[in-house]
Amino acid sequence: MSEERSLNFLEEIIEGDVREGKHDGRVLTRFPPEPNGFLHIGHAKSICLNFGIAQQYNGKTNLRFDDTNPVTEDTRYVDSIKEDIKWLGFDWDQELYSSDYFDQMYAFAMQLIQKGKAYVDDSTAEEIAASKGTPTEPGIPTPFRSRSVEENIRLFEEMKAGKYADGAKVLRAKIDLASPNMHMRDPLMYRIRHAHHHRTGDEWCIYPMYDFAHGQSDSIERITHSICTLEFIPHRPLYDWFIDELEIFPSKQYEFARLNMNYTVMSKRKLLQLVNERFVTGWDDPRMPTISGYRRRGYTPGSIRNFCERIGIAKRENIIEYSLLEFCIREDLNKSAWRRMAVLDPIKLVITNYPAGKEEVLVGENNPEVEGGEGARNIPFSREIWIEREDFMEEPPKKFFRLGVGLMVRLKHAYIVKCENFVKDENGRVTEVHCSYIPESRSGSDTSGINVKGTIHWVSVLHAKTAEIRLYDRLFQVEDPSSEDGDFKEYINPDSLTIIRNAFIEPDLATAIPGKGYQFIRKGYFTLDIDSNENSLVFNRTVTLKDAWAKESKKG
Ligand code: ATP
Ligand code: MG
Numbered sequence: 001m002s003e004e005r006s007l008n009f010l011e012e013i014i015e016g017d018v019r020e021g022k023h024d025g026r027v028l029t030r031f032p033p034e035p036n037g038f039l040h041i042g043h044a045k046s047i048c049l050n051f052g053i054a055q056q057y058n059g060k061t062n063l064r065f066d067d068t069n070p071v072t073e074d075t076r077y078v079d080s081i082k083e084d085i086k087w088l089g090f091d092w093d094q095e096l097y098s099s100d101y102f103d104q105m106y107a108f109a110m111q112l113i114q115k116g117k118a119y120v121d122d123s124t125a126e127e128i129a130a131s132k133g134t135p136t137e138p139g140i141p142t143p144f145r146s147r148s149v150e151e152n153i154r155l156f157e158e159m160k161a162g163k164y165a166d167g168a169k170v171l172r173a174k175i176d177l178a179s180p181n182m183h184m185r186d187p188l189m190y191r192i193r194h195a196h197h198h199r200t201g202d203e204w205c206i207y208p209m210y211d212f213a214h215g216q217s218d219s220i221e222r223i224t225h226s227i228c229t230l231e232f233i234p235h236r237p238l239y240d241w242f243i244d245e246l247e248i249f250p251s252k253q254y255e256f257a258r259l260n261m262n263y264t265v266m267s268k269r270k271l272l273q274l275v276n277e278r279f280v281t282g283w284d285d286p287r288m289p290t291i292s293g294y295r296r297r298g299y300t301p302g303s304i305r306n307f308c309e310r311i312g313i314a315k316r317e318n319i320i321e322y323s324l325l326e327f328c329i330r331e332d333l334n335k336s337a338w339r340r341m342a343v344l345d346p347i348k349l350v351i352t353n354y355p356a357g358k359e360e361v362l363v364g365e366n367n368p369e370v371e372g373g374e375g376a377r378n379i380p381f382s383r384e385i386w387i388e389r390e391d392f393m394e395e396p397p398k399k400f401f402r403l404g405v406g407l408m409v410r411l412k413h414a415y416i417v418k419c420e421n422f423v424k425d426e427n428g429r430v431t432e433v434h435c436s437y438i439p440e441s442r443s444g445s446d447t448s449g450i451n452v453k454g455t456i457h458w459v460s461v462l463h464a465k466t467a468e469i470r471l472y473d474r475l476f477q478v479e480d481p482s483s484e485d486g487d488f489k490e491y492i493n494p495d496s497l498t499i500i501r502n503a504f505i506e507p508d509l510a511t512a513i514p515g516k517g518y519q520f521i522r523k524g525y526f527t528l529d530i531d532s533n534e535n536s537l538v539f540n541r542t543v544t545l546k547d548a549w550a551k552e553s554k555k556g
Contacts, residue, residue: 160206219243408450
């Protein structure tokens with residue numbers, strides 16, 4: 001527990017429970033994803049909370065796949081979820097599946113039927129909805145509510161045996177049709193679904209509803225603190241009711257505010273639409289708010305954990321700025337990324353007084369942020385180099401500390417050059433910048449006595465490698481696409497991806513390490529993309545060096 005912050009409300013509860021010796025001071029949480037999509041940054045918050053809080057109190061966390069809905073679930077999602085949790089740096093105690101408890105849940109349901117606390121209802125979904133009443137008006141019993149225990153047992157057995165079609169019957173808890181809490185008005189426990197399940201195959205054709213499955217799974221595992229998001233507050237009385245009626249281990253549910261973030265959507269259903277309708281290349285597209293998307297884009301596990309820690313645990317919904325996540329990754333990469341040079345929009349610079357055919361090997365440390373620089377790499381230098389087109393101006397304004405005729409800059413890790421001239425093609429486009437260099441100004445052994453204000457990056461023409469560079473911008477143009485009129489996909493940013501096909505990079509980047517962050521000096525943080533192969537290198541920009549949007553909005 002870090003000293004500088006006070007306990008959040010969940011830590012207070014758990015600390016109190018541990019102090020009182022509740023459950024012998026044992027803390028067991030669970031992370032319960034439904035395997036119907038890839039995890040997103042909202043799930044990361046839940047993971048950090050469930051695993052983090054258990055670690056804090058010497059407890060454990062189960063990974064439980066909440067796989068009670070056969071139609072949308074898939075093993076491919078199970079695998080991706082496990083990979084993402086591990087990547088975030090957490091390890092579960094047991095890997096469990098709600099579907100492993102189907103027999104036990106069926107037995108629990110029978111127990112409630114025998115107690116007269118559950119009944120088989122033949123009404124249609126519409127009839128049930130209509131008979132539930134409204135928050136101000138009590139519901140009315142359907143004709144099936146008064147079925148005998150014996151009849152309910154027989155019908156439920158027949159439901160299980162596959163005698164009825166989908167939707168023909170449901171099992172409902174018999175609670176209180178006048179309850180002010182609509183969830184307590186005889187909620188559904190089981191429905192019929194003749195569908196193949198990713199683990200149980202065709203063994204079952206009845207499946208438990210979330211409210212019946214979730215709390216019972218918690219109880220079977222003897223979960224002490226079952227943490228979920230605020231929308232489940234009205235479900236809590238039902239969670240407790242099932243556990244009380246079944247007289248099973250008293251797991252307790254606690255709720256916190258879900259993570260919402262601007263300029264994106266955070267629901268697997270919507271993310272799946274983006275994938276299926278090809279607005280993105282897949283769940284791991286670097287523009288997606290998924291953990292796999294952030295990983296591919298170059299985010300580190302530490303930056304995401306840090307983000308989750310900073311936003312904290314609240315009891316009220318709010319919207320977190322995407323720029324906070326960017327702040328966290330910049331802070332991380334500033335300390336860990338290796339510095340390299342890459343020219344994204346090249347123009348040739350010729351050093352007229354540097355001997356043709358001469359080559360030098362300059363040295364640049366990998367990471368100036370740490371003692372020793374984490375080693376260094378060789379940077380070849382020669383007469384012709386690539387520089388960024390924007391670092392030269394035909395008619396430079398005052399305070400342009402880059403190149404224009406008569407101006408001087410330092411080439412990073414190399415020499416000071418002075419611009420003498422430039423060459424244009426027939427369309428008036430500058431094609432070459434001509435400079436002279438000052439031989440005594442070599443970085444590290446500069447005896448020239450000349451001070452220049454600007455330093456620019458460059459790559460030797462003779463030694464440069466080419467790469468494709470992918471620049472990303474926010475995926476949506478509006479802060480909350482889900483609350484706008486019409487379909488959320490109408491608000492996709494058409495410029496969310498810019499591809500630069502022929503950037504020049506320093507040769508050392510040919511052996512860039514997958515998963516490692518690189519700062520391309522003055523251009524941002526980058527990482528190798530999985531589309532790279534030995535013939536073509538592809539880099540993703542993780543984040544810019546500065547917050548371009550903050551500047552933009554200040555301009556007004
Ligand atoms: P989605 O609507 O994106 O499908 P979900 O809640 O249905 O989300 P689950 O797989 O059921 O997805 O969620 C697993 C766990 O992650 C749950 O405990 C859920 O409360 C939590 N969770 C999901 N979304 C968020 C979020 N945005 N912020 C915090 N926790 C979340
Ligand atoms: Mg869910």
